[in-house]
Amino acid sequence: MKALIQITLSDFKESVRAKWFLIYGLVFGGAVILLFVLGITESKVLGFTGLSRLLITYIQLCVAILPILVLISTVRSVVGDREANILEYFLSMPVSLGAYFWGKVISKFFLVFIPIFLALVGAVIWGVFKSLSIPWGIAGYYALLLASLSWCFLGLGMYISTLVKKQEWGLGLSVLIWLVLLLFIDAVLIGLMMQHQIIEGVIVGIALLNPIMVFRTGAVLLFDPELTAIGPASYVILDRLGYNGFLVFSIGYPIFLGWLFSFLGFFRFKKGDLA
Amino acid sequence: MIQIKALTKRFGKFTAIDDINLQIAGGDRIALIGLNGAGKTTLIRIILGQYLFDGKLRVFGKNPRNHRVEVLDRIGFVPQIPPPIQMSVGELVSFAAAISFRSSKDAIIAKALELGFEIESNLKKPFLKLSGGMKQKLLIALALAREPEILIMDEPAANLDPQARQAFFLMLLRSMEKTTMLLSSHRVDEVVNLINRIIEIDHGRIVQDEQISESRLADHQLNCQVMFTEQNDQAVQILQDWNFKRRENGLSFEGSFIGTERLRFMTTISHFANQIKSLNIN
Numbered sequence A: 001m002k003a004l005i006q007i008t009l010s011d012f013k014e015s016v017r018a019k020w021f022l023i024y025g026l027v028f029g030g031a032v033i034l035l036f037v038l039g040i041t042e043s044k045v046l047g048f049t050g051l052s053r054l055l056i057t058y059i060q061l062c063v064a065i066l067p068i069l070v071l072i073s074t075v076r077s078v079v080g081d082r083e084a085n086i087l088e089y090f091l092s093m094p095v096s097l098g099a100y101f102w103g104k105v106i107s108k109f110f111l112v113f114i115p116i117f118l119a120l121v122g123a124v125i126w127g128v129f130k131s132l133s134i135p136w137g138i139a140g141y142y143a144l145l146l147a148s149l150s151w152c153f154l155g156l157g158m159y160i161s162t163l164v165k166k167q168e169w170g171l172g173l174s175v176l177i178w179l180v181l182l183l184f185i186d187a188v189l190i191g192l193m194m195q196h197q198i199i200e201g202v203i204v205g206i207a208l209l210n211p212i213m214v215f216r217t218g219a220v221l222l223f224d225p226e227l228t229a230i231g232p233a234s235y236v237i238l239d240r241l242g243y244n245g246f247l248v249f250s251i252g253y254p255i256f257l258g259w260l261f262s263f264l265g266f267f268r269f270k271k272g273d274l275a
Numbered sequence B: 001m002i003q004i005k006a007l008t009k010r011f012g013k014f015t016a017i018d019d020i021n022l023q024i025a026g027g028d029r030i031a032l033i034g035l036n037g038a039g040k041t042t043l044i045r046i047i048l049g050q051y052l053f054d055g056k057l058r059v060f061g062k063n064p065r066n067h068r069v070e071v072l073d074r075i076g077f078v079p080q081i082p083p084p085i086q087m088s089v090g091e092l093v094s095f096a097a098a099i100s101f102r103s104s105k106d107a108i109i110a111k112a113l114e115l116g117f118e119i120e121s122n123l124k125k126p127f128l129k130l131s132g133g134m135k136q137k138l139l140i141a142l143a144l145a146r147e148p149e150i151l152i153m154d155e156p157a158a159n160l161d162p163q164a165r166q167a168f169f170l171m172l173l174r175s176m177e178k179t180t181m182l183l184s185s186h187r188v189d190e191v192v193n194l195i196n197r198i199i200e201i202d203h204g205r206i207v208q209d210e211q212i213s214e215s216r217l218a219d220h221q222l223n224c225q226v227m228f229t230e231q232n233d234q235a236v237q238i239l240q241d242w243n244f245k246r247r248e249n250g251l252s253f254e255g256s257f258i259g260t261e262r263l264r265f266m267t268t269i270s271h272f273a274n275q276i277k278s279l280n281i282n
Helices: A002-017 A019-037 A050-074 A077-083 A086-090 A097-129 A136-163 A167-183 A186-195 A200-209 A211-221 A232-241 A243-271 B040-047 B068-072 B089-099 B105-114 B132-144 B162-174 B233-241 B259-275
Strands: B002-011 B014-024 B029-033 B054-059 B075-078 B150-154 B180-185 B197-202 B205-211 B221-228 B252-258 B276-281
Touching: A002 A019, A002 A097, A002 B089, A019 A050, A019 A097, A050 A097, A050 A136, A050 A167, A050 A211, A077 A086, A077 A097, A077 A136, A077 A167, A097 A136, A097 A243, A136 A167, A136 A211, A136 A243, A167 A211, A200 A211, A200 A232, A211 A232, A211 A243, A232 A243, B002 B040, B014 B040, B014 B205, B029 B040, B040 B054, B040 B150, B040 B180, B075 B132, B089 B105, B089 B132, B105 B132, B105 B162, B132 B150, B132 B162, B162 B252, B162 B259, B221 B259, B233 B252, B233 B259, B252 B259, B259 B276
Parallel strands: B029 B180, B029 B197, B075 B150, B150 B180
Antiparallel strands: B002 B014, B002 B054, B197 B205, B221 B252, B221 B276
């Protein structure tokens, strides 16, 4: 336990000093500031205005950029340390492999989640300051959604990190996975549905397996309970799972995926050559 | 302490370690020599539990892969090239002291001081920003502070200046009685006065394994006088690096070094053999 805490703390401190973290923090913090500056709280979509409108826009931005930023920032963890001979040195010390791997996972989770969470909290504080009504339900659910999506792609990033031999391969694979997942949200699924070439169950299955799609649908569901604003795959999913069922699924499924990939990564790390 | 039977390590089709058998007993001080790519680093990494392998390996009677923490707490390791650790010196010292049952901050600070590196005035400095010699001194201090029963070092003195080398070799000599050492080196003359056994690896196989007599002067401070026939600025610079003092006539120098450094000193100064009038070591 002592080693786990030490690895978590040292990795956290090291990463906070890194340039990628500064950029990462600026992207999410900057996004909220930009949305305020652009006056998004004054606009109205589907009856939503004020802070709800801002949070909805923020979450839509996160759908696209959060997965790739989390992947880029975690995919180098193990392979990067291996390439730089840091792994050889630290694993010559009396540190268990579990402490090393899970210490990195815990540290990276806080690193990727804290800036997004702080941006969300910042938006709420700004809303209070500006006397806007605070949509606590939406803010709380979005915080959970963002945490579950971060955890999902963090696990995937750590798994890729144990899988590849070079950092470049890890980054390339991350971008490829992200693009495929982005393609298989409603945009492509609508096309497949319209062509009637693939049965509906398969399309819904693809949509349900895609954590970005699940996140997107869950995020939209709060302000558009009938899902009229997005595509038919989401509509079919909602029809099958129900409103509350899907809200729970959209948080639970990415968390499950995150754990699954983390464990796969850990077993690969544990069962292979370390240095 | 270390038993290796029919050990083989392959990376794809390349065989890095080829059916090695080796027994390392307590008190063995081994120079592990061989060309680049011979298999020295692979063997060290296997002993440290970092590589999977075929065959049998026991360190303190245990497989280091399965009993990492208890085995590695009794082993000190110094890499050849300091890794690019982002932590500050203070953080690295705290980390190394916290994860070991046998180390402490005070012990690390004391060992580093013996090597001529003051940790307390460099606590905030990033490890990466230290000079090569300072990094190596700190890594050596971190390894020795655990009072390891086995000390594994990959070209340990490569980045050290002459004074630090002498302090380092003295520290090693003091711990000789209780520590088993495995020193990987390209050149046996670097470590010849420290060791009692040489193992040479070539293409993953042990091609030489022999006991050598120990130097009785290894931990003695030897006085040395050198006189040149003419002025040579390069020689003067080298002798000053070794802390030699110039005598009044300008061509004679006097200084001292420990026995372990005798061969290295003579090798260094041999470049100026044509200008040396006399050389006394006693």
